Amino acid sequence: MKYLKLTLSFLLTLGIFYVLNTKLGPIPPLGKFLNPYTGIWQNETDENITGEIVISGLKEPVSILYDDLLIPHIFAQNDADLYRAQGYVTAKHRLWQLEFQTYAAAGRLSEIVGEGALNYDRQQRRLGMVYGAEQALERMANDTETMSYLEAYSDGVNAYINCLKDKNLPLEYKLLNYKPEPWNIKKTALLLMYMTKTLASREHDLEYTNALRIFGEDTFNKLYPEFFEIIDPIIPKETDWSFITAQQTATPLSELPLDTISETLSKPHENNGSNNWAISGEKSITGHPILANDPHLTLNLPSIWYVMQLSTPEHSSMGATLPGALGVISGFNTHIAWGETNATRDLLDWYKIVFKDDTRTQYKYGDGWRDVTERIEEIKVKNGKTLKDTVLYTHHGPVVYDHNFKGDNPLSGYAMKWIGLEGGNNQRTFLDLNRGKNYDDYLNAIKPYVAPAQNFVFASAEGDIALWIQGKFPNKWEGQGKFLMDGSNPDHDWPDFIPQEFNAHTKNPERGFVSSANQHPVDEQYPFYVFNDGYDTYRSRVINNFFRSKDKFSVEDLKGLQNNTFNLKASELLPYVFETMDTSSLTEDELRIYDEVKNWDFYSDIDKLAPSIWSAWWPRLYAKVWDEFDIEDVALDVPFTYQTIYMLTHMSNDEFMDVKDTPEKESAQDLFLLTFKEAANELMEWKATNGEYNYQNYKGTFVGHLLQGLPAFSRFELPIGGDRNTVNAMDKNHGPSWRMVVELSSPPKAYGIYPGGQSGNPGSKFYDNFIDDWATGKYHSLNFLQSNTPTKDIIGTQTLIPSDQ
Numbered sequence: 001m002k003y004l005k006l007t008l009s010f011l012l013t014l015g016i017f018y019v020l021n022t023k024l025g026p027i028p029p030l031g032k033f034l035n036p037y038t039g040i041w042q043n044e045t046d047e048n049i050t051g052e053i054v055i056s057g058l059k060e061p062v063s064i065l066y067d068d069l070l071i072p073h074i075f076a077q078n079d080a081d082l083y084r085a086q087g088y089v090t091a092k093h094r095l096w097q098l099e100f101q102t103y104a105a106a107g108r109l110s111e112i113v114g115e116g117a118l119n120y121d122r123q124q125r126r127l128g129m130v131y132g133a134e135q136a137l138e139r140m141a142n143d144t145e146t147m148s149y150l151e152a153y154s155d156g157v158n159a160y161i162n163c164l165k166d167k168n169l170p171l172e173y174k175l176l177n178y179k180p181e182p183w184n185i186k187k188t189a190l191l192l193m194y195m196t197k198t199l200a201s202r203e204h205d206l207e208y209t210n211a212l213r214i215f216g217e218d219t220f221n222k223l224y225p226e227f228f229e230i231i232d233p234i235i236p237k238e239t240d241w242s243f244i245t246a247q248q249t250a251t252p253l254s255e256l257p258l259d260t261i262s263e264t265l266s267k268p269h270e271n272n273g274s275n276n277w278a279i280s281g282e283k284s285i286t287g288h289p290i291l292a293n294d295p296h297l298t299l300n301l302p303s304i305w306y307v308m309q310l311s312t313p314e315h316s317s318m319g320a321t322l323p324g325a326l327g328v329i330s331g332f333n334t335h336i337a338w339g340e341t342n343a344t345r346d347l348l349d350w351y352k353i354v355f356k357d358d359t360r361t362q363y364k365y366g367d368g369w370r371d372v373t374e375r376i377e378e379i380k381v382k383n384g385k386t387l388k389d390t391v392l393y394t395h396h397g398p399v400v401y402d403h404n405f406k407g408d409n410p411l412s413g414y415a416m417k418w419i420g421l422e423g424g425n426n427q428r429t430f431l432d433l434n435r436g437k438n439y440d441d442y443l444n445a446i447k448p449y450v451a452p453a454q455n456f457v458f459a460s461a462e463g464d465i466a467l468w469i470q471g472k473f474p475n476k477w478e479g480q481g482k483f484l485m486d487g488s489n490p491d492h493d494w495p496d497f498i499p500q501e502f503n504a505h506t507k508n509p510e511r512g513f514v515s516s517a518n519q520h521p522v523d524e525q526y527p528f529y530v531f532n533d534g535y536d537t538y539r540s541r542v543i544n545n546f547f548r549s550k551d552k553f554s555v556e557d558l559k560g561l562q563n564n565t566f567n568l569k570a571s572e573l574l575p576y577v578f579e580t581m582d583t584s585s586l587t588e589d590e591l592r593i594y595d596e597v598k599n600w601d602f603y604s605d606i607d608k609l610a611p612s613i614w615s616a617w618w619p620r621l622y623a624k625v626w627d628e629f630d631i632e633d634v635a636l637d638v639p640f641t642y643q644t645i646y647m648l649t650h651m652s653n654d655e656f657m658d659v660k661d662t663p664e665k666e667s668a669q670d671l672f673l674l675t676f677k678e679a680a681n682e683l684m685e686w687k688a689t690n691g692e693y694n695y696q697n698y699k700g701t702f703v704g705h706l707l708q709g710l711p712a713f714s715r716f717e718l719p720i721g722g723d724r725n726t727v728n729a730m731d732k733n734h735g736p737s738w739r740m741v742v743e744l745s746s747p748p749k750a751y752g753i754y755p756g757g758q759s760g761n762p763g764s765k766f767y768d769n770f771i772d773d774w775a776t777g778k779y780h781s782l783n784f785l786q787s788n789t790p791t792k793d794i795i796g797t798q799t800l801i802p803s804d805q
Helices: 002-020 030-034 079-106 115-126 129-140 144-163 171-176 185-198 205-215 217-223 426-434 439-446 539-548 555-562 568-580 588-598 610-625 641-650 668-690 695-699 771-775
Strands: 051-055 062-067 072-075 273-279 290-298 306-311 316-321 330-333 336-342 348-354 362-365 368-371 373-379 387-393 399-401 412-418 454-460 465-470 505-507 513-516 734-736 739-743 749-753 794-802
Touching: 051 079, 062 079, 072 079, 079 115, 079 129, 079 144, 079 171, 079 185, 079 306, 079 794, 115 129, 115 373, 115 387, 129 144, 129 185, 129 426, 144 185, 144 426, 185 426, 205 217, 205 348, 273 454, 273 465, 273 539, 273 555, 290 330, 290 336, 290 454, 290 555, 316 749, 330 739, 336 439, 348 362, 387 399, 426 439, 439 454, 439 465, 454 513, 465 513, 513 539, 539 568, 555 739, 555 749, 568 588, 568 610, 568 641, 568 668, 588 610, 588 668, 610 641, 610 668, 610 695, 641 668, 668 695
Parallel strands: 051 794, 072 306
Antiparallel strands: 062 072, 062 794, 273 290, 273 336, 273 513, 290 734, 290 739, 306 316, 316 330, 330 336, 336 454, 348 412, 362 368, 373 387, 399 412, 454 465, 465 505, 739 749
């Protein structure tokens, strides 16, 4: 019997050993994960921010001073050492995020999370993300200085990776049971491609083609007008365009293919955008120009941004960096400040491709046939078989849709023409902005910038303010790219590009300010075709009206504007609703809710009930207006918000106001009542389960970990107001990812905040320590050190030492 017990004990021990050291489905090997010497417990350590560290490749020692926000201030004697140190320090605090984003960009998530990411990876490969990164590297290879700094950055990242032991691996590697790869410059190019796609325009070509075919040209033009008269464009309406000597491309005589497609690719987040502005010294209380920027993106932990100061004897800059890329992206130096918003220009078009036969080796073009290029994409799957996907490339770009992916016709497909695949050296732009001193330096820095199209705002200590809408823009004929085009017709190819000097811009406008909030860039007098891509119509008007409201402004005024929650959209619709909606059928509870929203001052603040009522009501009303678009197996995009409200208030008996599945003929007023009752019922049910529906509770703002399924490493129920249409454009988990205000005094005074923390380690007190201040509209003063002499708020000093010293 004792031998049986011994045998059973031995087998049980083996079983436990196997379970603890084997990954079972999504669960990491628990033995490794819980190991006291190498597992999760080793991640609950303080940041190591003191002492000397030997780094190979350095020419001279580099000083790193950490302030009490864990912001590193890097002082190097030359640029190569500076960017090597930037790579090292960024990896030290954000290694897992740094690498994970490049896996996502390259369509390699299946390698680390399994087959659940396979469809995502296939889409990334078919969009040509790796191909685009390779094109960018070809362009950057012509700039030996940029390449040398990219190599230095890579060496810095790898210096940190090489010193890691299993116990020091970031927590997410332990959770997913894998290890970091060596960094290389292709990964930086992939990161930049990832941001380019994130900020790419929300193209609707295939959906619009379906709408044109179903509703007809006249109705389509009513639903999707090219320009809204209410627009307050980025470049002031009074701008004189007579300096432009080039002409818009003439429209060819040709027909468009009206194909049907049932499912399109997932789009970038519809709320991706930003605010920026700059006021002149004449409009500033202190007499110094002031610049502000707040990019709106999906909010994650670790944060998309990492704040640093980068200094050499020749230049010193500070602000938000993008982990994986060189330099400061949104920031300032001693002489200038800069920031960006998404220009959302239509730079992605679709072409129908007709293959010669089912071998798909040639496609029709003009009077002949052209050869395709095959690119074999191998997608490795963790604990699964490698998938091989053949992607065909035409002169337009990759054939994304075909009978192997979201299509069913082996003799045709849809190819994507996207400026993101053209390649460009965007790193040069930010390297030059970091060391710029005046307007000419700013202009020369942005000239070669290709994509994603951005509104680059600028201010200088010399007193200049400016804004250029910068990117590489095809000189399209009227309407080109709105619908699916004929890939066999040479007249449908992109023509030449708009010369850079004719990109829309303004410098020192008479009104004393420049601003952008993703609205339409220009008025109708601009002599090139600019497609209405669903540009903002609300935040931009609030911002511009604010700057017209008085003569002079302070830094505090600009902070207040970034946190402004006035809902212009609601204020333009609801008074009409209150005037015209029949309330006689409302119950006592419904009347109470109705009175609450009727007395709203239109500020979406956290303690109010009315913003919750609006956010429950508007989506139902919007969907009910466009119920005709709910057609099975047809991809459609409903018209934009501004046109919807215009039709509700000016065309209340239009055919689209009728509910599709009812015998009665409804009007806008009927829709108001019907959807209000639905919203009121939902709010009462919510209250019965969750308590009072004040806006903070009902909205439920959160900042989630990048892996989404890790609530312990996320933050919930944050006290922040606003919605996607307010200047403080805070939706449920999408909004101001970085707020910055800079006064160009000498030295500059700068303030910044983002929803996260400098450390990517959930066990660190610096992981999410900015979030509470960010949510309540507070800022941190950015300590722009003038030398590497420690000040009172410096909590740690490290020195990177060359390996030969």
